[in-house]
Amino acid sequence: MPDWSYQTLFRPLLFRLPSRAARGLTLNAMRRISRLPGGTLLIKTLGHMEPPPLLQGRIAGIPVPTPVGLSGIVDPQGTAHRAISQFGFGFIEIGPVTLHPIASPEPILNDWRQERIVYPCEYENEGLPRMKRMIKNPSHPLPQFVRIAPMPGSSSEQVTAELKSLLHSLTSETVAGFYLDFLSCERDQEANLNLLEQVIAMTRQRHPYLNGKPLFLHVPLDYPESWLEQAIARTDSTIWSGYVIGNSLRESRGVEVSRRGKELILSKIKLLRAAISKDSVIKASAAVHEPQDALDMLQAGADNVLLNSGLVFSGPGFPKRVNEAIIYDKIRSSPLPEQPSFWKHWGWMCLLGIGMIVGGMIAWLIAASSVVLPYDEDFLEMTREELQQINQHLLHFMSHDRITLAGTMISIGILYYQLAKNGLRFGLHWARTALMTSGVVGFPSFFLYLGYGFFDPFHAAAAAVLFPMFLLAMRRNPDQPFRKPVNLRNSRQWRLAMWGQLCFVALGIALSVGGVVIASVGVTHVFVPQDLAFMGVSREQLELANPRLIPLIAHDRAGFGGALFSDAVMLLILALWGLQQGERWLWWTLLAGGAPAFIAGLSVHYHIDYTDFLHLLPAYVAVALYVAGLILLYPYLMRKANI
Template identity: 65%
Template sequence: MPDWSYQTLFKPVLSRLPSRIARGFTLGAMGRISRIPGGTFLIKTLGHMEPSPLLQDRIASLPVQTPLGLSGSVDPAGIAHRALSQFGFGFIEIGPVTVRPVVSEEPIVNERTSGTIVYPQEYENPGLVRSLSMLDKSKDGLPRFVRIAPEPRSSSDQAIEQLRLLVQAFSLTKVAGFYIEALAADSSLDENLVQVQQFSAFIRSMPEAPSQLSFLYIPLDFPNAQLQHILPVMDRGLWTGCMIGGALRTPGGAARFGLEGKSLALEKIRLIRECVPAKNWLIHSSAGIHEPQDAVETLRAGADQLLLNSGLVDSGPGLPKRINEAVIHERLSGTPTPVPPSFWKHWGWMCLLGLGMIFGGVVAWLIAESSVLLPYDEDYLGMARDEVGRINEHLLHFMSHDRITLAGTMISIGILYYRLGKYGMKSGQHWARTAVLTSGAVGFPSFFLYLGYGFFDPLHAAAALILLPMFLLAMRRNPDQPLREPVNLRNSREWLLGLWGQLCFVALGVSLSVGGLVIAGVGVTDVFVPQDLAFMGVTPAELNAANPKLIPLIAHDRAGFGGALFSNAVMLLIVALWGIQQGQRWLWWTLLAGGSPAFIAGLSVHFSIGYRDFIHLLPAYFAAALYVAGLILLYPYLMKDVRLSSDKAAKSMTVT
């Protein structure tokens, strides 16, 4: 469920359901997908969320693949942890966990306008026994941090005893660390100091000290005046750092997770850094992170790692990826830009391949508009062009229409190859290389579809022999590089419109892929659809009687077009899934230039020869509508200079 489907299709529907039902349905669906063979691969493929090595981080001595964690409030029962672990997280929080279950049947409230989620009972959880069982069943490989808390309305002595029991139980498991809720916002400074000191004394008295990291959990509404006195007296040998909670508590015990907690979290982070300037004192924060800019500001304020809760629900499953991209950009800022690879190393060969495809497509179009048949076509048929035309008045027009649509598709492929090589592969973008690699991997073998009816096309064979070495040279020694240009930081109107545009192009890529396979399949089996025969006013038997080699020649054109369309479609699909990034103007022009020849060729030739059957052209109309709508919706997102948004965000942060 990437953002382009979540924000446009699923969120509007889910937001109308009771929040508990919506959460259960969403997590249940993701959990089931992750458990089927290939399910996690599907999740990764749709979102392209594989973390970059540049994101690798450490929580004290613990290595994590990203500095981003999943808050326990998102999936308290661990139903979809295996799926969520594919989103780009580096660790997962479990909890809060209390000794006994805390149950609430009251509805969860999702305030759609603000993105705030109100949980009626902050400490709702299945209890210690079921949490231990959930931990044993985890198979995603990400480190777990468990937030342990005393049960609501426990006395000070009861709270300490419960925390002791929880630490003893979880210290025997594979959890990486604890978020320990030993502070209470409604207690006095002396009471909180005693609580922390008693718990620290208990840890020291254990026969074997827990190997897990220990973070002091600081409620978001905890008084800063008390914090200034507590932090300096904490034992640095026992505590790893602080975890700033994500919820504002109401007098009735409810918890509000939302953007409103961000300013309080930033204030606490700065205060902690003033009180404990040591670099080895870590700060985790989970409040008010709803867009990448929130994460950037929180990290700049002094947080070391972040956890997502309500922001994941509000912004969508792509938020971790967007934050990770922003983190990479922050880490690369100020580092020298690598020297671009030479033209002949890899990307230049893809440009040459694209130019070759464009040239071949133009030549094929000119031939299809004029003579239609090449000399070797006539030799194969044993008939001259005029003789073929006398078989049926529409036959040459029909063959011309097949060849012009193929020519337009070839030009489109060539433009995409050239542009993706020049702008994507040159800068080491993994998605661009994958797009052309996949396209070529299915495009070149489609040559053999021509042989399905025994017709060998020497011109296509020669072109393939010339272009294939270019393709192979373009795929060599092409390491991935991070995107160094500014990335999207805001859930802006342009971003939301861009998601609708991305949805259009994903749908277009899927539709054209299916269409290409169907056309190729028809080309090597029945050759014609009923509308084709109705347009020509002829039957296959009559064509076969006129010349038994006519149908194999037409089949060669159809199968070739189907293979080319599929090659083009899978490339477009990968671009739509993985390549859409704010401010990439070249990509919008690539989509415009790359799609136009195929649509112009396919639609214009049908009207020029009078083949205007509505049912036959309906898929083309649908695809053209998706294409135009996608370009319009993506225009503000791709064409707006993201640097302007970044500068505005930086000024806003400075003022704050």
């Protein structure tokens, strides 16, 4: 459920359901997908959210792949942790965990207009026995930090005893550390200080039995700062590896998790960073609804951020967007790497693209004039004039296949050139993957027609010239981080872009399926019923006229299907992984890359009067997706990021 489907299709539907039902439906759906064969690979492919090595760090000595964590309030039962761990998170919070189950019959309020969620009970969970099973049998490889809390209303003695019991029961190899959540605004300051000293004394006694697990003090978001200052000043806080600032604000109906607490959490981060050692970790767990929010908290002094309500309102791609923002913030002031020479790798792909464009133009000119080449006539042992005598529409039909192939070749060439110049040249992983995938499926498709016994010397010569360029372009080319400003806001342009991305993802999938179908038809039945109806002839009549005629037509069909598939998978990867705000070249690439194929495909059908509605319906739908996608992506791609 990436952002382009979540923001456009699923979120509007889910937000119409009761919040508990919507959460259960979403998490269970993700859980089922992740358990399918190849399910986690599908999630990775759709989102490309795996964090790069540049983000790797440590929390109290524990390695984490990224400083972005998942708050326990999002998936309290761990239903979809296996799927969510693929979203680009570096660690997962479990809890709160209490000794006994805490449940509430009250509904969860989702005020999506104000981007706030109100939970009737902050400590709702299934209790120690069931949570313990989940913690000890994780479905993901990420570090788990467990938030433990006493039962609401417990006395000071009960708080200490319950925390001690929870620590004893949950200490295991699958727990990276503990958050101790016992401070309460409902107690007076002196009572909180006394309780804090008691808990510190208890943890010192238990520390040898915790196997070195780091302990973090959980600070409620609305905890008075004057109390927090006294707590740090008057107690020995060396037991804590760091502090976790909570995510909720208390209100009459329960606790609110929203972006409303941003100023509160920024103030607490600055207070803590000034009062504690630089080695102590600060985790911010509130009000991160846009990538800019995360940057603000990290710049204020936080080491990590946890996502909760922001993930609900922004979508599953939010961790990736935060990771990208952090990377850009890290490298923005570093010197640019040296540009690789034209002949290093990317230049060869540019030449390959130019070759495809030139080859497509030549093929278009031939298909629009003589249609058949001398070696076609030699293979058929018939002249062009004799072919016309077989059927008046035969050459028109062959021209229509060859012009659509030519237009697709030009489109491939434009995409190759643009992705090489603007992507491969700068070490962008998605661009290299798109080019690699397109070439791997495209070059073998040149020879789909060999099963019919026809050898096309022109295609073979083109492949012999272009394939070495492809190999040279795919030589060692280390991935580099994206060095331009990235999107930091959930702006109107970003929301429109999600619709535009949906259009191009749907177009890429549809064209991929179409390419496979056309290639399959080309090597099997060759014709669809509309083809034979247009020519007014049967397959048997064509075979009777010349038994080599159908193999020649099959060669055109299979070649077009293979080229279309090669073009489509490149477009699909671009749409899934490559769209970044302010990348004007991407919009022009989509415009220029799609135009030749659509112009060729539609113009030739109307020119030869092959206008069967059902036959052209997929093309009409594809054009509609193409035009709509360009319109919707224009504000996002053509305007600079961070506005």
